[in-house]
Amino acid sequence: MNTNASTRDVVNVAAFGVTALCAALTLGILFFILGYVLIHGIGALNWDFFTKLPKPVGENGGGMANAIVGTAKLVGLAGVFGLPIGILGGTYLAEYGRGRFSFFVRYAADVINGVPSIVVGIVAYTLVVMPVRHFSALAGSIALAMILIPISLRSTEEFLRLVPNAIRESALALGLPQWKVILFVVYPSALSGISTGALLSLSRVSGETAPLLFTAFGNRFWSSGLLNPIASLPVMIFTYSIAPYDDWHRQAWAAALVLLMLVLLANVGARLMLRRRTYT
Amino acid sequence: MDLMNPSALGIQAQNVKAWFGAKEVLHGLSLEVLPKHVVAIIGPSGCGKSTFIRCLNRMHEVVPGARMEGRILLDGEDVSQHDPVALRRRVGMVFQKPQPFPTMSIYDNVASGLKLNGLRSGPQMDQIVEESLHAAALWDEVKDTLGKPGTSLSGGQQQRLCIARALAVKPDVILMDEPCSALDPIATAKIEELIYALKKSYTIVIVTHNMHQAARVSDETAFFLMGELVEFGATSQIFTNPAHKKTEDYISGRFG
Numbered sequence: 082m083n084t085n086a087s088t089r090d091v092v093n094v095a096a097f098g099v100t101a102l103c104a105a106l107t108l109g110i111l112f113f114i115l116g117y118v119l120i121h122g123i124g125a126l127n128w129d130f131f132t133k134l135p136k137p138v139g140e141n142g143g144g145m146a147n148a149i150v151g152t153a154k155l156v157g158l159a160g161v162f163g164l165p166i167g168i169l170g171g172t173y174l175a176e177y178g179r180g181r182f183s184f185f186v187r188y189a190a191d192v193i194n195g196v197p198s199i200v201v202g203i204v205a206y207t208l209v210v211m212p213v214r215h216f217s218a219l220a221g222s223i224a225l226a227m228i229l230i231p232i233s234l235r236s237t238e239e240f241l242r243l244v245p246n247a248i249r250e251s252a253l254a255l256g257l258p259q260w261k262v263i264l265f266v267v268y269p270s271a272l273s274g275i276s277t278g279a280l281l282s283l284s285r286v287s288g289e290t291a292p293l294l295f296t297a298f299g300n301r302f303w304s305s306g307l308l309n310p311i312a313s314l315p316v317m318i319f320t321y322s323i324a325p326y327d328d329w330h331r332q333a334w335a336a337a338l339v340l341l342m343l344v345l346l347a348n349v350g351a352r353l354m355l356r357r358r359t360y361t
Numbered sequence: 362m363d364l365m366n367p368s369a370l371g372i373q374a375q376n377v378k379a380w381f382g383a384k385e386v387l388h389g390l391s392l393e394v395l396p397k398h399v400v401a402i403i404g405p406s407g408c409g410k411s412t413f414i415r416c417l418n419r420m421h422e423v424v425p426g427a428r429m430e431g432r433i434l435l436d437g438e439d440v441s442q443h444d445p446v447a448l449r450r451r452v453g454m455v456f457q458k459p460q461p462f463p464t465m466s467i468y469d470n471v472a473s474g475l476k477l478n479g480l481r482s483g484p485q486m487d488q489i490v491e492e493s494l495h496a497a498a499l500w501d502e503v504k505d506t507l508g509k510p511g512t513s514l515s516g517g518q519q520q521r522l523c524i525a526r527a528l529a530v531k532p533d534v535i536l537m538d539e540p541c542s543a544l545d546p547i548a549t550a551k552i553e554e555l556i557y558a559l560k561k562s563y564t565i566v567i568v569t570h571n572m573h574q575a576a577r578v579s580d581e582t583a584f585f586l587m588g589e590l591v592e593f594g595a596t597s598q599i600f601t602n603p604a605h606k607k608t609e610d611y612i613s614g615r616f617g
């Protein structure tokens with residue numbers, strides 16, 4: 082008995098130790114990345130970075146105003162194209178979907194979630210860029226939307242499933258048609274969850290680089306409309322960091338810092354929203 | 362108290378059978394509920410009480426894979442000919458666990474059925490909300506806090522809120538599935554009093570596990586056992602002089 086108890090204690094302590102160590106390691110990696118990017122990026126961050134266009138090669142200074150606006154435009158458009166599809170599709174899966182069709186939709190979404198994003202970029206290139214022989218903001222945002230749709234579809238479904246069925250039944254029993262039950266009773270109950278999911282999916286695609294290389298390409302100037310190549314922070318980080326200029330390296334770090342802050346802000350905002358409502 | 366409903370209707374169930382998937386849980390039940398009567402349904406857990414009353418407002422068919430056979434007549438008309446949405450406006454339902462809509466105020470909970478069916482807010486809506494809360498014996502407790510969330514009320518108040526919500530759409534029949542099982546004795550007494558008052562104007566079918574409650578509130582009692590109707594008759598007769606041995610055993614607590 083005694084030996085048993087002491088073995089058990091040792092195993093207990095070991096299990097606790099190993100799991101706690103791994104948890105600490107995860108946190109450590111996060112803080113390491115944050116700290117590293119902060120240290121390198123903060124130096125190059127100034128007012129010009131947010132307000133000026135990139136300088137021609139060889140000149141120091143300038144900024145990435147066009148890439149910041151470009152990322153906002155690409156991600157915003159991806160949201161406009163992708164979120165309605167993701168949210169309505171997720172609604173179908175949670176509220177109507179029972180049969181084999183839903184099974185395949187769910188499965189397809191999970192598969193697309195696992196596909197490397199560069200593949201999505203190539204698909205968007207073939208579908209949108211090739212026919213018009215032109216890189217464009219439109220093509221970039223379509224590529225991002227393809228990544229965003231399965232994420233928001235699945236998160237919408239999960240959050241709708243958290244709304245108790247008894248609430249739907251109470252509403253149906255009042256003589257409300259199902260679409261009104263979903264729109265006026267179920268959606269409000271899951272609102273914070275659904276919007277959190279939407280925000281997280283937007284922040285996820287805001288860092289995508291590979292699909293934009295083939296679609297939005299890049300632009301050292303302002304890009305007007307939807308049909309011209311457009312700059313974005315991830316692509317700028319990519320091109321600036323592999324270039325042979327020190328000033329570009331510093332600006333790449335600054336861009337990484339800005340992008341990281343945007344994603345962090347979206348995540349914190351999402352958590353705050355999550356805390357507010359009952360069913361999340 | 363304005364109980365709002367002069368024209369309660371009767372319900373007849375004829376040879377009702379019900380399935381969940383391949384499993385038959387009701388094996389051909391027939392009973393008649395007269396206008397403005399209260400019928401209590403009693404029976405051991407799993408005998409099909411909930412399934413039966415959910416057939417009455419066609420909520421049974423909402424469950425995936427569930428179906429029913431037989432006829433249910435509301436005021437002589439076959440309900441399978443009705444649009445289920447319209448039918449449920451005439452046959453209201455109160456569930457076992459009070460379930461106020463979590464994002465709505467007390468007022469909006471009561472108004473929800475009307476509002477979402479297109480009635481504009483205004484004095485008429487205010488009046489219906491007030492009447493319904495009066496009828497559910499909740500008005501005095503909430504009249505100053507109508508804007509608060511429905512979920513901020515106590516369990517018993519929430520159940521009366523759900524009753525008010527069901528009354529607001531002016532049904533002819535009210536179905537109650539163990540409305541007091543989540544409540545303490547005082548809240549239960551309030552709901553029983555309420556049922557007693559409501560029966561002046563509504564036809565009511567109530568499922569209960571509480572024999573005393575069945576005896577106190579109902580005119581007729583139906584005893585279910587394993588998806589069959591064992592006995593149906595005047596409550597006084599069922600409780601004092603049941604025709605079947607099984608009914609007597611159940612009522613006296615010898616099984617179930």
Ligand SMILES: Nc1ncnc2c1ncn2[C@@H]1O[C@H](COP(=O)(O)OP(=O)(O)OP(=O)(O)O)[C@@H](O)[C@H]1O
Pocket residue numbers: 381386404405406407408409410411412413424
């Ligand atoms: N959603 C469902 N899917 C499959 N079977 C079900 C479902 N709901 C109920 N049943 C089965 O149908 C039978 C009748 O259930 P029902 O809920 O009508 O019983 P009940 O008399 O209301 O019981 P209780 O007093 O416990 O509420 C039971 O055998 C139950 O297992």
Ligand SMILES: [Mg+2]
Pocket residue numbers: 410411412538
């Ligand atoms: Mg039941």
